[in-house]
Amino acid sequence: MPPVPPAPSDDSSTGPLQSGGIAAGLEKARRDKLRKLTELGLDPWGSRFDGAASIAAVREQGEPLKRPEGEPPADDGPTVRVAGRIMLQRSAGSLVFISLADRSGRIQIMLGKKQVGPENWKVVDCLDLGDLIGVDGRLGYSKTGELTVFASALTFLTKSIETPPDKFHGLVDTELKQRMRYVDLIHGEGVRERFIARSRIVASVRQTLFDRGYLEIEGPTLQDSAGGAAARPFKTHHNALDMGLVLRIALELHLKRLLVGGMERVFELGRVYRNEGVSPRHNPEFTMLEAYEAYGDYVSMMDLTEAIIRDAAKVAGTPPTVQWMGHEIDLSKPFRRVKYDDLLREVVGCDPSDPASIVAAAASRGIDTAGRHPDVIKSELFEATCESTLSAPTFVIDYPAAICPLTKRKAGQPDIAERFELYVAGMELANAYTELNDPDLQEELFRTQLAGLAADESMARMDTDFIRALRHGMPPAGGLGIGIDRLVMLLTQSASIRDVILFPIHRPQTED
């Protein structure tokens, strides 16, 4: 790459993010150094740099070089090569100490004017916090006992022309942390670790399922009608086909088609979209796992759920007992299982089998009961009273059938659906059914609009192709859905879903 000609001195206002004033001054100092680097014949944007060891590995190499207190440090350490970002810089005249960070950790670099030679020293003058460099040098300990790479050569890898945040506090402003996640990942306390944990959790969920013989599949995210859940979809349009489309709100109906197709154990782990409110527990796009197992039922799904969570907790480094959202949660014990009606009776003190008792209890709590289906009232009563009491991991089982249009009814009890929801710290984490595979009943339920539910909050959306699939014979099956973001919240003790989503939704930043 040919050297860049010196830029005009007023180039500091060209950046898209410049607001003038001091920002321009801070950037100018960095652009001056960038120019100086090119004048030295160096490419300030670097190039391939082979053979760098991870800093964690280098730190391990340094262990045996330690000497007892009082003895002079070993001076025969190996020569190492590392690369990373300058996080801290301390200058003591012609001696510069740098804290260099890579994906695995941090290590101190010492650059001495005498040690690196005059050519390298000119480069040292161009270094800023945030720059990326490569270093070759001997591994040893400084006089104060800090593991240090004593640099003999310096390779400039990339200039940073933006000022990093406060070196001690990092980014604190939640808005900036989320909008500039790249900065938050560099400087935020535990941020990178949290997203590493997320990656491991997702990998673990897949592995737990693979180990049980599941196949991972990919269903359509663009659909002509959104089924499998009650939620408002995002709407879009296909130009060439001139057709309206919606983004999926659940994975369910296509996975079940695959059960019909003989893929007896299938799962999808992917993004779903719901055009609804934002909260510490809701983001419009979020990651869902759904898994279906032929010849299983909701009880087998409980066992699977516990296995998925326990395995994930292991790889995430989650302690057996976690403090989260003001709850102390023991993940090591088998999860409690309690019937929906029993819980209502226990918490509310009403008779769940008596609609009049339910209506009275709901009305006394300000829940609108007029003209609404008894099971809708019951469900609202449950949410208002029971959910927040479920601190320890709890499978709530056997739901009112009317609010479960995709679920098989209990044998001999048509009013009870074989469904569970898993609650932890008052939050819904998972939802599972013994899957309804009777095509005629399914068709009828798709047509049933429960009293008191608006059309767009109902699951009563006919999917004729899905009915046709069921008519070909779907094996009896258990099905499970887990909110992966919420699972990551639990396993990393995060208070907001936005803390575990790299780029949560935001309104556009105002430019002025």
Add this chain to the structure above:
RNA sequence: GCCUCGUUAGCUCAACUGGUCAGAGCAUCUGACUCUUAAUCAGAGGGUUCUUGGUUCGAGUCCAAGACGAGGCACCA
């Protein structure tokens, strides 16, 4: 969509009831320093107090509207 709270230098934060209140640390620049650890020391520069309007002799501070965010509600059966 509704309610409450917040927004001050690149970052992290100050500024009692409206009256030298535009301030500090980090960062930046200049200088000193070959063993520092958020290095230290001396000096310098840096502001549309989110925006617009209003009240007032006087507004970072009070009022109104708007932008963005946080929490709550609604929504999420």
